[in-house]
Amino acid sequence: MKNSRQFTPRVGEVRSNGLPPEPPDGERTVLVTGGGGYIGCVLVPRLIDRGYRVRLLDALWWGEAPIAGFRDRVELVERDVRDLPEGTLDGVDAVIHLAGLSNDPTAEYDPDANWQMNALATEALGAACVERGIERLVFASSCSLYDGLPRGMHAETAPIDPAGAYATSKRYAEESLAALVDEGLCPVFLRNGTVYGHSPRMRYDLVVNTFVKDALLEGRLQLHGGGWMWRPLVDIRDAADAMILALEAPAELCCGEVFNVLHANYQIRELAMLVAGSVQLLGRSVVLEEVPAPPLVRDYECSNAKLSTRLGFFPSHSVVDAVSDLLARLDFSDIESLTDPRYYNIRWLEARAASAAEAR
Numbered sequence: 105m106k107n108s109r110q111f112t113p114r115v116g117e118v119r120s121n122g123l124p125p126e127p128p129d130g131e132r133t134v135l136v137t138g139g140g141g142y143i144g145c146v147l148v149p150r151l152i153d154r155g156y157r158v159r160l161l162d163a164l165w166w167g168e169a170p171i172a173g174f175r176d177r178v179e180l181v182e183r184d185v186r187d188l189p190e191g192t193l194d195g196v197d198a199v200i201h202l203a204g205l206s207n208d209p210t211a212e213y214d215p216d217a218n219w220q221m222n223a224l225a226t227e228a229l230g231a232a233c234v235e236r237g238i239e240r241l242v243f244a245s246s247c248s249l250y251d252g253l254p255r256g257m258h259a260e261t262a263p264i265d266p267a268g269a270y271a272t273s274k275r276y277a278e279e280s281l282a283a284l285v286d287e288g289l290c291p292v293f294l295r296n297g298t299v300y301g302h303s304p305r306m307r308y309d310l311v312v313n314t315f316v317k318d319a320l321l322e323g324r325l326q327l328h329g330g331g332w333m334w335r336p337l338v339d340i341r342d343a344a345d346a347m348i349l350a351l352e353a354p355a356e357l358c359c360g361e362v363f364n365v366l367h368a369n370y371q372i373r374e375l376a377m378l379v380a381g382s383v384q385l386l387g388r389s390v391v392l393e394e395v396p397a398p399p400l401v402r403d404y405e406c407s408n409a410k411l412s413t414r415l416g417f418f419p420s421h422s423v424v425d426a427v428s429d430l431l432a433r434l435d436f437s438d439i440e441s442l443t444d445p446r447y448y449n450i451r452w453l454e455a456r457a458a459s460a461a462e463a464r
């Protein structure tokens with residue numbers, strides 16, 4: 105399939121998101137768990153460029169190919185976060201914790217594994233940090249904690265009451281780390297909105313990225329129940345920079361604090377229109393189609409005010425920016441490859457489980 109028109113590159117400077125240009129301290133070593141994943145593969149090179157030494161602990165479910173661009177600049181520990189090898193925290197000044205099951209379908213597929221990885225392993229990692237005198241731990245939590253609350257805008261103080269396996273484990277992880285503040289841990293909880301944009305470890309199971317894939321492959325975007333549901337979203341570059349910000353922020357501003365990380369709340373319908381318009385600019389036709397809503401829909405909004413007022417951070421990459429960037433990076437001669445199971449966490453997990461069963 106050919107891209108019928110050339111893409112016009114974005115003109116003008118990208119707005120700053122407020123991350124200071126230089127880190128406050130000299131060389132420091134950061135342990136990034138799950139650094140071989142979608143967010144990690146964008147975060148780790150940014151940390152390295154900022155002068156950090158990175159130890160990357162990851163079970164590498166997607167292999168080494170996604171980390172090839174920085175493999176020789178990190179210390180790689182290929183292990184499961186549930187089984188931290190001796191010495192993992194030696195010489196580490198701070199931790200950014202991303203490892204675990206990273207969406208609802210994978211958590212529901214294996215709730216026990218989800219609990220072990222997302223809840224218990226996080227609690228154990230926090231305790232290990234306390235033991236070693238490591239204070240700063242940035243935790244990748246999720247705005248899906250707000251799902252199920254009454255409609256409307258929610259701040260970090262909202263009385264969350266999540267029901268699903270994924271969000272329940274994230275809440276336990278937050279609470280278990282917060283309980284360690286009195287013992288000297290300085291956890292910072294980043295509740296990320298659904299992330300969009302390009303990564304060397306690409307995911308097409310996140311709403312904006314999925315729409316880009318569907319618009320290109322099917323020329324059609326389906327709006328379940330009309331697509332009126334709200335969702336907080338953030339660009340992957342801003343999500344990564346927010347983690348660096350949380351790593352570097354003064355303790356008095358962030359210890360034990362929760363921050364929502366989002367560019368904006370969007371309605372799914374609006375996202376479809378933004379993606380369809382961007383793809384139409386390539387001369388391709390994209391149809392929007394209303395279909396009945398499934399029994400369970402995720403519909404929630406939350407506020408990004410605390411991140412901006414307290415830490416001076418303003419996510420700067422819009423959905424339109426990210427979609428343009430994604431389209432500019434795609435190899436249109438191999439567009440069918442976007443259906444590869446490796447880009448869909450639940451399909452990849454099922455495929456791995458099937459091949460493990462076959463090998464037994």
Ligand SMILES: NC(=O)c1ccc[n+]([C@@H]2O[C@H](COP(=O)([O-])OP(=O)(O)OC[C@H]3O[C@@H](n4cnc5c(N)ncnc54)[C@H](O)[C@@H]3O)[C@@H](O)[C@H]2O)c1
Nearest residue numbers: 138140141142143163164165184185203204206244296299
């Ligand atoms: N992507 C999003 O939209 C989003 C939104 C909110 C929160 N988050 C959180 O951010 C984190 C990273 O998300 P992502 O999109 O990069 O996910 P991802 O699935 O792409 O990456 C997760 C990484 O962790 C590794 N991993 C998983 N379980 C592990 C284990 N037990 N031991 C060692 N390594 C393990 C995987 O190999 C992978 O490299 C997750 O904690 C997720 O819950 C993501």
